[in-house]
Amino acid sequence: MPSYDFRCDDCGEEFTVFVAISKKDEVQCADCGGDEVRQLVTTFYHSGSSSGESGASCTRSTCGSCTTCRTPG
Numbered sequence: 678m679p680s681y682d683f684r685c686d687d688c689g690e691e692f693t694v695f696v697a698i699s700k701k702d703e704v705q706c707a708d709c710g711g712d713e714v715r716q717l718v719t720t721f722y723h724s725g726s727s728s729g730e731s732g733a734s735c736t737r738s739t740c741g742s743c744t745t746c747r748t749p750g
């Protein structure tokens with residue numbers, strides 16, 4: 678089963694799901710459960726500022742997936 682990357686419009690969460698292509702419209706946010714999610718373009722390389730890093734260069738809420746953005750408050 679293929680995997681797809683999505684980003685939630687509600688909370689900014691980025692997540693990967695394994696889902697049949699016919700079920701992509703049913704994907705919900707892995708974090709808040711919202712259904713306002715967008716499929717991200719799958720990339721097979723890193724440009725150097727990919728999500729999931731420690732957030733050293735991230736201003737809060739820009740990426741929604743790094744440690745800085747995930748920390749409440």
Ligand SMILES: [Zn+2]
Pocket residue numbers: 685686687688689690706707708709710711
């Ligand atoms: Zn969400």
